[in-house]
Amino acid sequence: MTFEIKKATRAGIKPLIVAYSESGCGKTMSALLLARGLAGPDGKIVVADSESRRASLYADVIPGGFETFDLCAPFSPARYVEAVDAIEASGAAVGIIDSGSHEWEGAAGVLDMAAEIEHRSGKTGLHCWRVPKFEHAKFLLRLLQTKIPFIVCLRAKYKSRQVKENGKTVIVKDEKTSPIQAEDFIFEATCHFEILQNHTILLTKCSHPALRDCFPVNAPITVANGAKLAAWCSGSAVETKPSDKPPAKQDHPMTAVWKRSGLQKQLDPAENEKALKAWLVEKSMVGEYFTLPSAKDVDGWVAIWAKVKELP
Helix, strand or coil: CCCCCCCCCCCCCCCEEEEEECCCCCHHHHHHHHHHHHHCCCCCEEEEECCCCHHHHHCCCCCCCCEEEECCCCCCHHHHHHHHHHHHHCCCCEEEEECCCHHHHCCCCHHHHHHHHHHHHCCCCHHHCHHHHHHHHHHHHHHHCCCCCEEEEEEEECCEEEEEECCEEEEEECCCCEECCCCCCHHHCCEEEEECCCCCEEEEEECCHHHHHHCCCCCCCCHHHHHHHHHHHHCCCCCCCCCCCCCCCCCCCCHHHHHHHCCCCCCCHHHHHHHHHHHHHHCCCCCCCCCCCCCCCHHHHHHHHHHHCCCC
16 A cells, blocks of 8 residues: 655645534524635535425525535434435535534434434443444544535534532533534534524634634624635635744733723723723613623623724
């Protein structure tokens, strides 16, 4: 056996993108817009739809349109492998699976397979998971070896757990959602993001510094983001190069807010919190129970400054 050893280049990368959210946040729409940018104006997009033809709702709003097929039960890993094969064989430039959560928790999915083995054998334990997890691994490997970019949409939910408080057991809900899939599934993605209720995204994995520039900040995904991602995959995106110069000193995130409000510049938010709060209330930016971000909450201050810039 011989191996071809050559200079590494990013050109030709086929990314695996994972988008997850609760229902109604815009997974399908975001995936279609991102795919259109990735595929280009005339590129073929094919959607494997296990969500009762939800993707087809957007047939008249996605530039250039797309093609789709129903991915019905059984939602076994092998069935999902067939779907990936079908999308690739169709000549698609980009494939979408909406949703990949059924492969894990749907009828005949991985959880169902393990439960069936337990029922058949009458025994619990790891032996119930050997075959289901092996089949799941084959689906994930197939995704990682595709010849085209794939976007996988996953459902998400807030997980709950039991904790002890004052000697009593209480149920606590997580602050962030978790995708409904195997825990290792999204780890294999080139990047993944959560879509929030206002349709903006929270980038939760970024495997290359320049990838961050491909995704929006405090805004929904657009076709333009997909085009930037395509450029990055081709190797033509702007590279991030290390610098010998020490990083420039950054102002505190709230400095611009102080200047705009006409208040004295303060590095400690607590020193002038009341005055700043009064100014923001006057501008109808906050309510009665408004709490300023902490000094280290850069994202919180960036969000406030984004709103301040829009004020007259």
